Amino acid sequence: MSSNLSRRELITTGLAGAAGAVGLGAAYRLADQYGLIPPDHGSLYGIGETLTYASQRVLMSHHSLSREFNRSEISKAFPINGPPPEDETYERLLGDNFFNWRLVVGGLVSRPGSFSLSQLKAWPSRSQITLHACEEGWSCIAEWTGVPLSYLLNAVGIHPPAKYVVFFPFDGSWDSLDMADAWHPQTLLAYGMNGEDVSVPHGAPIRLRVARQLGYKSVKYLSHIVVTDTLKNIGRGLGSISPEIGYSWYAGI
């Protein structure tokens, strides 16, 4: 084969390579403009993440609904990963059954505010029986009741440049969603699980439910929410604490 490799072919290959590199650069900028580059794209693994995230966001409807199940399919056992937050404020709020707990919402919003549990419970609610798939490999079905996040976003008024909604729980971690999953009708601020209040091990008083991503995106023990146009200045700028400990930001897999 090498004897057939003429100078012309070498030049053609070189030009094709250069064109490919320029094309990739242009494709990257275009993809970034349309929000198709995940915040944790910057490593070797990031190439796979970018392909997965971009192709799913391009090919899939932004509002495709996760499957919902019957009451009879609800799992009897629902494993718990990790202990509740060892945080003084959290323990104090738990002490009075979250009467003084407030969900603080800020960032790129017209009407920043803080909302009590009873206020959130008074808003329109949604109940859904969905599958919780853990990245470890197990899965469970439970019924979740809560306020659609979209209702809260409408209530506070999102500014147009907003690209992400960031969630801060009491346990020191943090995570974020893009607007496609933030506006998704099955994304809930859940206060009910299987007809009862969400218990402490499952994320009381409010946990996020993100039906179209793996379980770890459904952040427990919510404290405050920030709407933003960039994730670069939060933590190490990777979109959540997960990539800092080796897990991908986008978990739609």
Add this chain to the structure above:
Amino acid sequence: MAESVHLLACAIEEPNDSRRHSLMVRITHWVHTLAFFGLLVSGIAILLAHPRLYWGETGSLGTTSLLDLPISFKLGHSGWGRYLHFLSAWLCVLTGLLYVLSGIFIGHFRKDLLPAKSDLAWSTILRTVSRSFQRRGFNKQEFFAYNWIQRLAYLSVIFVLFPLVIVTGLAMSPAITSVIPAIVTIFGGQQSARTVHFVVSILLVLFLFVHVVMICFSGFITRMRAMISGKVIADKSTTVRTRPWERT
């Protein structure tokens, strides 16, 4: 480009030529080797986090399992495992697509892998089977082309096992199943898809094992040279296929 495609086509049209594998087959073979290794290592890392298999939609500790693998739970590897798994999966799928599309275009499947009509005659089938069991090695013709058992094995890996492992992989994605619920319901649920994904992976690893063993038996250096340079050297075939237990 057109020139090189023409060259590849010529290589295939002349079965008695010393050319054994086309450039496209060789490139995709080695890229795929890399991708498969990445998938295997990361797949094991992911499995270690929960080495239990279930059937149906749900399954977790505290529910009945289908199979408890005799390995201990080992958390902390599934993060990089997943990153590497999807990077390798993209490499595997994109190379696979290139291989299948170019294979159709240059007639690779028709000429190299579909069993010939004469191969399907009972006498040929019995002869190949009996020769395989007698471990008599390969005849000269088989040095340049695959026999029908090899052809069927390759075809089922390319058109059954790989599509199945990809589909069951996608069936575990909560985002994909929200768009195409049937991709998971046809397997009977999320955990069933995971179990099928595991079983097909094991079959692929078994294929890889047999594939490598066969290469060692039929002359490791000659076969490696064939898959790297694309050529086999015919006059070496007699020495290569002589094995200690074979006396012809």
